[in-house]
Amino acid sequence: MTDTPFTNATGAPVAENTNVMTAGPRGPVLLQDIWLIEKLAHFDREVIPERRMHAKGWGAYGSFTVTQDITRYTKAKIFSDIGKRTDIFVRFSSVAGERGAADAERDIRGFSVKFYTEEGNWDIVGNNTPVFFFRDPLRFPDLNHAIKRDPRTGLRSADNNWDFWTLLPEALHQVTIVMSERGIPKSFRHMHGFGSHTFSMINAANERVWVKFHFRSQQGIANLTDAEAEAVVARDRESHGRDLLAAIEAGNLPRWTLMIQVMTEAQAKVHRHNPFDLTKVWPNAEYPLIEVGVLELDRAPDNYFAEVEQAAFSPANIVPGISFSPDRMLQARLFSYGDAQRYRLGVNFNQIPVNAPRCPFRSYHRDGAMRTDGNLGGIVSYHPNTGRIWDDQPAHAEPHVPLEGDAAHHDHRADDDHWEQPGNLFRLMTPTQRQALFDNTARALGDASRHIQERHVANCRRADPAYGDGVATALARLS
Ligand code: HEM
Secondary structure (H helix, E strand, O other): OOOOOOEOOOOOEOOOOOOOOEOOOOOOEOOOOHHHHHHHHHHHOOOOOOOOOOOOEEEEEEEEEEOOOOOOOOOOHHHOOOOOEEEEEEEEEEOOOOOOOOOOOOOOEEEEEEEEEOOEEEEEEEEOOOOOOOOOHHHHHHHHHHHOEOOOOOOEOHHHHHHHHHHOHHHHHHHHHHHOHHHOEOOHHHOOEEOOOOEEEEOOOOOEEEEEEEEEEOOOOOEOOHHHHHHHHHHOOOHHHHHHHHHHHOOOOOEEEEEEEEEEHHHHHHOOOOOOOOOOOOOOOOOOOEEEEEEEEEEOOOOHHHHHHOOOOOOOOOOOOEEOOOOHHHHHHHHHHHHHHHHHOOOOHHHOOOOOOOOOOOOOOOOOOOOOOOOOOOOOOOOOOOOOOOOOOHHHOOOOOOOOOOOOOOOOOOOOOOOHHHHHHHHHOOHHHHHHHHHHHHHHHOOOOHHHHHHHHHHHHHHOHHHHHHHHHHHHHHO
16 A cells, blocks of 8 residues: 555545455445546547548657748748747658558558647648649548548558549559658658648748748658568557657757758649649659758657547648648648537647647637636627737738639549659659569559459559559569
């Protein structure tokens, strides 16, 4: 027995946590053993819904430090001075697997960063790839249905996965990256991150530029082959999480350089692709990377559930000086994350410490399940109010975005080029990298039906004949 009393949730001592109360030494349990009831009832509710995708993940705290002046592009206070430091929380994840999935699987990795700025939380909810499978958000639930478990068998299905991917010509760029040697990063530390979408920055003169965010790993890129990954998974399903925590504990702090690409509004008007198309990159040669600062992770969470599982990132979380773009995928995400989090964590999820802003927040929102912050006390909770307690801030209004055209379901595939960029990526690869792409693709596609394999080979051929031929040869060798 220790001096620290063991209590129930309301603070009363728990006299007995070893033997339930029974009617006689061999009789049934009594309902009045309220500690047993509390313990089981709490246990029964310990599981919350996992994230619909990116369910398996690991987090860490750290900081972002500005190294270069970009105030000509943005008035965001996080970037106001060289040397300025802002606290961050980062969560890395895989996408398709459930919460118990192994880390070292061939998959995209999520790269989410929450910057606790003095003007509110700013989140970049990105991936380790600069592009995505498609550019219309109507496809997103289908992607997840195709890559997750088959509704009849409960098994993952190569047929479903590749049937869907190969029917979307715009997916080839992302599929090429996932099947390349970068498809299984050695650890989270050894991969880059990308905001992927086009965002905007607004400066003090209220001028807008379009930007893309890049996190360049200072550890360098390192990957696992399929065979290496199999060996890792056989002995450790938590390899990436373990690596991250061990590196921080050893003082080997992981770092990324934050860089941006900038496109002016005038450049966007004449850019040869839609600058808001998530399936395309902006070539670095035309839009060079500009250094901004350094992210460093230095502290592991104290409690996985409280901090990592309950973390809620959203592309909708922006601060003055940073904003959205007309990218239709981004626009849909602005709705989807908060909606998922209200369901997954409850309406007051922003009060959970890992999500709470580190600056004052005053929204007039009130009530709702699990309200724990005093609920605004006696302050009136309507606006406008005579006291004008908290009022609009027109100084933060963004410059207008000029729009044109009819409201309609415009066909985003018309007149578009799906093949040039995956072809360019393929042509950049060394012979060894190309062979890895062929073999990885063949192994992943090998269990799909013949006509689906042929459709993929035809798509690859349109990007580069040698790409299609290489995949076809690798498939033939497997059969
Ligand atoms: C997680 C929706 C596209 C990166 C999620 C979640 C939803 C969602 C509902 C779970 C959120 C939660 O429960 O907290 C969508 C929709 C998309 C989309 C509707 C397209 C229309 C993307 C893209 C990226 C991305 C393009 C990367 C560029 C992530 C990441 C997470 C996530 C990293 C995990 C966040 C975390 O670590 O908690 N997505 N997503 N998603 N998504 Fe997306």
